[in-house]
Amino acid sequence: MKILVAGSGKVGSEIVEKLSAEGHELTIIDNDTDVLESIMENYDVIGVRGNAASLDVLEEAGARDTDLLIAVTDMDEVNLLACMTARSINEDIKTIARIRNPDYRSQAVRMRSLFGLDMSINPEENAAVEIKRLLQYPGFLNIDTFARGNAEIVTLRIDENSQLKNVKLNDLDHIVHTTVLVALVERGGRCIIPDGDFVLQENDRIHVTASTNNLSVLLRNLGILTRRVKDVLIAGGSTIGYYLARELEDTGIRATIIEKKPSRCNELATLLPKARIILGDASSQQFLESENLGSFDALITLTGLDELNIVISLFGQACGVPTIITKMSHAENNRMLDSLPIGSVISSKEMISSTIVRYVRSIQNTKGAALTVHMFGNGTAEAIEFDVDDETRHCGEELKDIHVKHGVLIAGITRGLETEIPSGSSRFLPGDTLVIVAGSDLKIRELNDIFED
Amino acid sequence: MNYRMILRIIGYILFMEAFLMLPGAVIGWFDGEPDVVRAYMISIAIILVVGALFTWTGRNARKGFYAREGFVTTGMSWLVMSALGCLPFWISRQIPSYVDCMFEMVSGFTTTGSSILSNVEGLSRGLLYWRSFSHWVGGMGVLVFLMAIVPLSGKNGGFTLHILRAESPGPSVGKMVPRMKKTALILYLIYTGLTVIDFILLHLAGMPVFDAFCHAVGTAGTGGFGVRNDSLAGYSPAAQTITTVFMFLFGVNFSCYYLILLKRFKDVFRDEELRTYLLIIFASIAVISLNIRGLYGSLGEAIHHAAFQVGTVMSTTGFATADFDLWPALSKSIMLILMLGGACAGSTGGGLKIARFVLMLKALRRNIHENLHPTEVRRVKMNGQGVDEKVLANLHGYLIAYVGILIISFLIISLDGFSMETNISAVFATFNNIGPGFGAVGPTMNYYAYSNLSKIVMIFNMLAGRLEIMPMLVLFSRTTWRTK
Secondary structure, X not given: OEEEEEOXXXXXXXXXXXXXXXXXXXXEEEOOHHHHHHHHHHOOOEEEEOOOOOHHHHHHOOHHHOOEEEEOOOOHHHHHHHHHHHHHHOOOOEEEEEOOOHHHHHHHHHHHHHOOOOEEEOHHHHHHHHHHHHHHOOOOOEEEEEHHHOEEEEEEEOOOOOXXXXXXXHHHHHHHOOOOEEEEEEEOOEEEOXXXXXXXXXXXXXXXXXXXXXXXXXXXXXXXXXXXXXXXXXXXXXXXXXXXXXXXXXXXXXXXXXXXXXXXXXXXXXXXXXOEEEEOOOOOHHHHHHOOHHHOOEEXXXXXXXXXXXXXXXXXXXXXXXXXXXXXXXXXXXXXXXXXXXXXEEOHHHHHHHXXXXXXXXXXXXXXXXXXXXXXXXXXXXXXXXXXXXXXXXXXXXXXXXOEOOOEEEEEEEEOOEEEOOOOOOOOOOOOEEEXXXXXXXXXXXXXXXXXX | OOXXXXXXXXXXXXXXXXXXXXXXXXXXXXXXXXXXXXXHHHHHHHHHHHHHHHHHHOOOOOOOOXXXXXXXXXXXXXXXXXXXXXXXXHHOXXXXXXXXXXXXXXXXXXXXXXXXOOOHHHOOHHHHHHHHXXXXXXXXXXXXXXXXXXXXXXXXXXXXXXXXXXXXXXXXOOOXXXXXXXXXXXXXXXHHHHHHHHHHHHHHOOXXXXXXXXXXXXXXXXXXXXXXXXXXXXXXXXHHHHHHHHHHHHOOOHHHHHHHHOOOHHHHXXXXXXXXXXXXXXXXXXXXXXXXXXXXXXXXXXXXXXXXXXXXXXOOOOOOOOOHHHOOHHHHHHHHHHHHHOOOOOOOOOOOOXXXXXXXXXXXXXXXXXXXXOOOOOOOEEOOEEOOHXXXXXXXXXXXXXXXXXXXXXXXXXXXXXXXXXXXXXXXHHHOOOOOOOHHHOOOOOOOOOOHHHHHHHHHHHXXXXXXXXXXXXXXXXXHHOOO
């Protein structure tokens, strides 16, 4: 598919990386020659220099016969104008625009029809929603939802004191006393789809599928605290911080935002009547101690600097804050992070690129496309959700009789509201939803791709 | 340095070379020349073994591949390809000296067309095939061809750009479509298409199939190896005219043809390089025709020969229908200057490239202007777009290297005691991938008489000229091989 990406900043290059690996023909528009140069040296793409909203530039980039425009420059207005301009020369083009200014939030739906957008994305708001979800299940590093919220893949890190350390997967049931499935293990930067004899080690990140109802059982049996989060400290009054505080307003969780710019504090105080806004420097330990950091149930670091976020999170850990969430913009897949107790790592660009990859796959094959795609381990493995339909092969057969490709795992079968963690005697039927975990290199695009025959 | 990946790529190239050689053996078999068949079989076996060894060594290559690897891969693969590709000539003993074989092969791959053979017709057809076909292989670039058929790009897919840049001629090389594989395919489709048309037309104009094939691939790569001692002089005027036209066509930037395929004619005619190219062609033909008017029977004949010779030098092909060494001084001087200029960037031709020439003049004009108005800010533009200052800086570096190599090579080959005109034109003709020069290396002569040292210098010049200097210089730079 021919795809235009306008803007190659953090989100833009992440999208380019994922879509290029999927084999699409990508053209990148950016104002900065150096940025274009480096992206062309790293990926098999072509670059056009210029303003993405200019008709001439769009023409030169071949917008006339392009299937999809993804406008992710750092200006919402340019993104909107680029989509509108592209539509005017190519009626069939699909458009995705990033709109992240909170001022436009309430008119997002109206703008979609006004500017002919097929999708608008707001990375900051997505990140805020994700953080909110993590706060509702403290203890997990990451939660990905499938089957309309009825199945989940949660991420846990095996630390020094974990009960799961050095446990064989076949013996897992005796410890957690509930049905869960370890679908994927990240070890030393690699993704492994484990079998029953696999032994878990310290510092592994394990991705576990479970039905939503089993999650709290799992947490309790693993001895992970599940005290409800009531008081949250947000370090940094960025856009994500604002969206998060808003999301938390009607959940009963009380948000405290620390921001060092007085003008931003004033803005936030106007916009967020329920939240506590504190003027101060979150990087100062003294200040954090004076605000009694240890008494909060959760610490979320959302400043603009990754390093600062890590340091504050480490300090929070030292003060005994039970749940810590760290936002990273650059090095979110750095292996060094695995050994640091900085809690969950949130990266808005990764979530956005997953969303876009899913969208691109769905317009590519309208029938049998993935409902959800989540990527793990820097995109080397993914969890994909498919509907089982009449064309799916091997319906009604027991799983142990079906030969799936090496490196593919059926991680969950959802029927109605019930999610079953599959065993050898499980079977799927038309109408069910399946969660598949597979290496990204297998290029699973529809459900039938998973079968060996 | 990612040696394994480099070896793997060179291994692939050797497999390809062995495959492309096969028809030579088949022709030798048809002509009943067991020596030629045996020479090919031994060469192919050696190439396959070396290729297998290289790919086996590189089987677990890392993915990391950057500009440095791109240059080294290009330089090394051309060297290895030539060193092994010349084996059939050597094993068959039809060219006894290995240095001569290497010279002939490099001259083929780099589309130079300088020969050490005084009697081309004495070579077997099986070997003539490989000699001419090497022009076609080298013209568009072997690595570009490799990228069209082998999925080289893995995770770090952009690295193919480094190879394209190192192998394709021109000051600023880019892709035409997002995917490298598709870009390479488009280039080769245009290239093959034009070659086939040329072949059919030449055959219709009375050339035998084998001759038409050799001349078509020789023209396409802008090489210049013929199959007869008098090059094209003995063929019909129609065949000569067809060759003239196609020499000019293959000297044009291939992205122009892609734009024509896309029906973007306006962009094609607005291309400054193409316009300059056409202007130089017509101006030189006009002046030379008038200058040599007296040597030929009619003005028409003078134009015919002037056009052919201008085409052969500008596109850096090197065929001949007339001995321009006998022309008046003005015409000879124009020819010498045209040798420098060369063809368009992104074509199969060699030389400095018209684009560089245009950029140079514009940069010079700006420089003069800046001296007079120090505060005024000006931008060098090409086709209405501002040219990146980095491109201009590279251009300056390129020019210095270009002149430096010219001077040093000139000094070294002057040891052999030929006339100054011969030596200068020999360096020009090999470095710019043209073929024949003046005097003792004129269109009717050859390079056999030079010493081995001079031939090695010229081998280097041909490779440096074809690969635009950097990939060859990089091979001899200490920083390239330093591990830390």
